[in-house]
Amino acid sequence: MIKVVKFGGSSLADANQFKKVYDIIKAEDSRRYVVPSAPGKRFSDDKKVTDLLYDCYDRVSRGDDFAEAFSPIRNRYNEIIDELGLDISLEDEYAKIKACFEARAGRDYAASRGEYLNGIILADYLGFEFIDSADVIFFNNSGVYDSESTALALKKRLQNVEYAVIPGFYGSMPNDTIKTFSRGGSDITGSIVASAVSADLYENWTDVSGFLIADPRIIEDPKPITTITYKELRELAYMGATVLHEEAIFPVRKAGIPINIKNTNSPDDSGTMIVESTSQKPEYTITGIAGKTGFAVVNIEKDMMNSELGFGRRVLEVFEKNGISFEHMPSGIDTMSVIVHLAEFAQKEQEILAGLHRNVDPDSVEIETDLALIAVVGRGMKATRGTAGRIFSSLAHSHVNVKMIDQGSSELNIIIGVEEKDFEKATKAIYDIFVTQRL
Ligand code: ASP
Numbered sequence: 001m002i003k004v005v006k007f008g009g010s011s012l013a014d015a016n017q018f019k020k021v022y023d024i025i026k027a028e029d030s031r032r033y034v035v036p037s038a039p040g041k042r043f044s045d046d047k048k049v050t051d052l053l054y055d056c057y058d059r060v061s062r063g064d065d066f067a068e069a070f071s072p073i074r075n076r077y078n079e080i081i082d083e084l085g086l087d088i089s090l091e092d093e094y095a096k097i098k099a100c101f102e103a104r105a106g107r108d109y110a111a112s113r114g115e116y117l118n119g120i121i122l123a124d125y126l127g128f129e130f131i132d133s134a135d136v137i138f139f140n141n142s143g144v145y146d147s148e149s150t151a152l153a154l155k156k157r158l159q160n161v162e163y164a165v166i167p168g169f170y171g172s173m174p175n176d177t178i179k180t181f182s183r184g185g186s187d188i189t190g191s192i193v194a195s196a197v198s199a200d201l202y203e204n205w206t207d208v209s210g211f212l213i214a215d216p217r218i219i220e221d222p223k224p225i226t227t228i229t230y231k232e233l234r235e236l237a238y239m240g241a242t243v244l245h246e247e248a249i250f251p252v253r254k255a256g257i258p259i260n261i262k263n264t265n266s267p268d269d270s271g272t273m274i275v276e277s278t279s280q281k282p283e284y285t286i287t288g289i290a291g292k293t294g295f296a297v298v299n300i301e302k303d304m305m306n307s308e309l310g311f312g313r314r315v316l317e318v319f320e321k322n323g324i325s326f327e328h329m330p331s332g333i334d335t336m337s338v339i340v341h342l343a344e345f346a347q348k349e350q351e352i353l354a355g356l357h358r359n360v361d362p363d364s365v366e367i368e369t370d371l372a373l374i375a376v377v378g379r380g381m382k383a384t385r386g387t388a389g390r391i392f393s394s395l396a397h398s399h400v401n402v403k404m405i406d407q408g409s410s411e412l413n414i415i416i417g418v419e420e421k422d423f424e425k426a427t428k429a430i431y432d433i434f435v436t437q438r439l
């Protein structure tokens with residue numbers, strides 16, 4: 001059994017957290033490959049080391065002195081080393097990093113040092129081999145992650161290494177410069193390593209016990225999601241349920257490896273298992289609810305629209321030409337609604353209106369703002385009759401007006417549009433009927 005274990009920034013924020021991580025790893029021999037993030041926040045208005053490093057980079061690029069900005073970084077690592085009683089010094093590394101900063105080594109190089117230094121400390125503490133991700137994770141000349149060469153290099157490098165620490169977040173380009181994934185990208189590194197070593201499980205350790213059925217800022221103490229499929233997760237993540245980097249599921253999903261989201265501060269909780277497919281019946285009809293505010297609807301009306309060949313294409317062409325992607329597009333016989341993110345759309349609205357008039361000669365175009373979308377997601381909905389009925393009657397009882405409905409034929413999710421002022425009320429009503437009342 002091989003497990004790849006990734007620990008997020010809050011799991012490695014200070015020496016005390018390192019001790020918890022040590023106990024978790026040493027509790028099972030199968031936890032062989034460890035992917036650490038950089039030290040995260042220790043308290044709510046603390047700074048993440050990655051952000052401190054970006055700050056250093058900004059100072060260097062402005063030509064300012066960065067010594068003062070570097071010292072809290074050095075202090076944080078030295079404090080961890082001292083409190084763990086380790087016998088290493090990173091002074092040479094700090095000097096090297098400072099010299100590279102002065103030589104303008106780049107923004108990604110700067111950010112990556114958080115994971116790099118944390119990896120050295122963690123490897124020493126665990127007695128594992130340290131493998132620099134620059135030697136095994138590759139990006140091509142355009143900065144796009146290169147899965148093929150990475151898989152080859154990782155397999156070869158790890159073949160005879162039983163236990164190793166491989167820092168998250170970064171790799172290298174063909175010219176040896178350092179490149180990072182987007183923020184939170186250590187999740188991706190963990191997934192890549194898991195796929196390369198054909199792990200049985202990818203454990204992603206963070207500071208929550210997995211995904212919750214609904215947002216705890218709206219629902220008090222929501223129930224956890226014990227098992228979720230990759231597809232369901234995509235739907236919920238799109239609506240803002242974030243625990244894992246969106247791109248982290250692809251490498252393991254391709255290799256059929258499940259992900260277990262676990263809590264470093266509560267390691268006995270089972271967390272959430274993310275799987276390709278499962279025979280396990282979901283506990284409730286729905287797996288999760290997630291939603292977002294900040295959408296706008298462009299309602300286009302034209303008599304006999306349905307018989308006009310190419311109408312939809314010409315409408316969407318206007319959005320495409322203005323660089324606005326659409327989220328949903330429910331339509332009627334003579335109406336079509338295009339749902340977009342308000343913040344992006346607002347900057348282009350007049351160009352889009354003019355474009356629509358030119359392209360499809362509509363009878364009217366109306367813009368509505370303040371729309372919230374709520375996705376009710378669940379593989380259990382497919383086998384259950386009346387899910388939609390229950391959702392809408394619960395919303396009616398709560399006096400929520402439904403402005404839009406969108407259900408794909410996969411029956412995995414139903415998306416409901418409501419006014420922003422009804423967003424929380426609607427989420428509560430749906431949670432209540434399926435989870436609290438278990439209908
Ligand atoms: N340290 C990086 C960040 O803060 C990457 C990560 O934690 O996954 O985004």
